[in-house]
Structure formats: C-alpha cells, structure tokens
Amino acid sequence: xxxxxxxxxxxxxxxxxxxxxxxxxxxxxxxxxxxxxxxxxxxxxxxxxxxxxxxxxxxxxxxxxxxxxxxxxxxxxxxxxxxxxxxxxxxxxxxxxxxxxxxxxxxxxxxxxxxxxxxxxxxxxxxxxxxxxxxxxxxxxxxxxxxxxxxxxxxxxxxxxxxxxxxxxxxxxxxxxxxxxxxxxx
Numbered sequence: 001x002x003x004x005x006x007x008x009x010x011x012x013x014x015x016x017x018x019x020x021x022x023x024x025x026x027x028x029x030x031x032x033x034x035x036x037x038x039x040x041x042x043x044x045x046x047x048x049x050x051x052x053x054x055x056x057x058x059x060x061x062x063x064x065x066x067x068x069x070x071x072x073x074x075x076x077x078x079x080x081x082x083x084x085x086x087x088x089x090x091x092x093x094x095x096x097x098x099x100x101x102x103x104x105x106x107x108x109x110x111x112x113x114x115x116x117x118x119x120x121x122x123x124x125x126x127x128x129x130x131x132x133x134x135x136x137x138x139x140x141x142x143x144x145x146x147x148x149x150x151x152x153x154x155x156x157x158x159x160x161x162x163x164x165x166x167x168x169x170x171x172x173x174x175x176x177x178x179x180x181x182x183x184x185x186x
Contacts, residue, residue, distance in 0.1 A: 014078045019100075024071070030124055032079035038116050043142060047112050048085050050184050051140065055088065058177045065091040065107070073101035074109075076132050082125055085140075086110040088173065105129070108173050110138040130157045136173045145185040 012032035021027055027034045040048075048069065056067050070083045087106035089096060096104040109129055111121040121139065129137050130152060137150045137157060146164035150157035151172045161169050163181040171177040 012079060015075065015081055018073075018081050028083050028120075029079060029081040030120055035120065037083075040112075040114055044112050044114055047140060047142060047184060051110060051112075051179070052086055054179055054183070055086070055174065055177065058174055059088065062174075062176070063091065064174065065089050066094060066097065068102075074106060075101045075103050076105065076128050080128050082128075084109045084125075085112050090173070105132040105134045107134070108136045108138070108171070109134050110140060112140040112142065114142075126157070131155065136160070136171060138169070140184070142185070145181060147179065147181050147184070 013029060013034050014032070015029065018027070018029040018034065021034075026037050026039065028037055029035075052067065052069060059065060059067050066089050068087050068089070070085050072083060072087065073081050074084060074087060075081050081101065084106070086109070087102065088108035089102070090107045093104075093107065096102055096106075111117070111125070113121055126137065126139075133152065133155075135152050137152075139148045139150075141147070144164055146162065147169045148162040149160040149169045149171065151160040160172055163169050165185075166182055168178045168180045170179075
C-alpha cells in the first residue's frame with residue numbers, strides 16, 4: 001500500500017525524505033524541494049526513443065558503457081536527486097550504478113525540454129550538472145527542433161555545438177557520434 005509523505009511547510013527536504021516516496025512517484029528533489037513532474041506528452045517520449053536508439057547503437061558497437069532511460073534516480077547531493085531523460089555512464093565508471101540509484105554524476109545527460117520542466121533543466125539542474133562534473137549535457141528543444149550540446153571545461157559548460165531544424169550535433173564523450181536533428185524531429 002503506498003504511503004503518504006508528510007512534509008512540513010518551509011522544510012528543506014533531503015534524500016531521506018525522497019526515499020520515503022512510493023516507487024514511481026512523479027517527483028524530483030531539486031534544491032531541497034520535492035518538485036512534482038507530470039507525465040511527459042507522447043512527442044517527448046518519441047524523441048527520447050529516437051535519441052536513445054541512435055546513441056545505443058553507437059555505444060554498443062564501440063563497447064563504451066551504459067545508456068539508461070528515465071525514470072532513474074541520479075543522486076547529486078542530499079538535496080538534489082534528479083531523473084534526467086537519458087544518461088550515459090562510461091565503461092570505466094560503471095561502479096556509480098548503485099542498487100537504488102546512480103551514485104554520482106553521469107558522463108552525459110540529455111534532457112528533453114517540456115513546459116513543466118524547462119526552467120529547471122535550463123537553470124537549476126544545469127548548474128548542478130556543471131558543478132558536479134557531468135562531462136557533457138545536451139538540451140533537446142522540441143518546440144525549436146533544436147539540440148544544444150555543452151561540454152564541461154574546468155567546471156563550466158561551454159557550447160560544443162548546436163543545430164536547429166537541420167544540421168548535426170557531435171559528442172565529445174561518444175567519439176565518432178553525430179546526430180542529425182532532422183532525423184530526430186521527423
């Protein structure tokens with residue numbers, strides 16, 4: 001039977017509070033606040049599928065590591081546990097895959113923007129990804145039919161490449177990977 005979590009007003013929530021949520025509860029722990037994220041729209045999930053397939057083929061062919069789809073908890077700190085849309089962990093770092101959560105920053109995170117999460121994906125979460133050492137961060141914008149790829153250089157994200165409607169985005173982490181935006185947004 002699911003449990004109801006009672007949270008005091010103005011209380012900073014921690015991972016211990018987050019763990020008390022029933023499995024599959026639509027929340028992320030962002031800056032000590034339990035933020036409810038509604039189910040994504042079908043187009044959002046179609047984009048995740050297309051990107052996942054493209055990356056998965058490349059990663060398997062080159063034996064590079066593990067690609068994981070949301071929902072999966074990624075623990076960054078006691079007040080920040082997110083569920084990025086897609087994560088990649090290099091083969092040499094697979095030890096961060098714990099029994100209940102990813103225990104450290106993935107090497108690549110991909111977020112597909114949606115009205116409910118765009119602010120967090122572009123601001124709060126992006127800052128945490130940057131500061132925690134995520135090596136590469138992709139932002140996929142369905143409205144603009146665009147992908148921006150950022151690479152972490154000395155603790156700061158720099159634009160690696162972007163494409164809107166046409167063109168390709170390449171990955172620094174996934175050597176040899178090029179994603180044509182037209183194929184993703186068809």
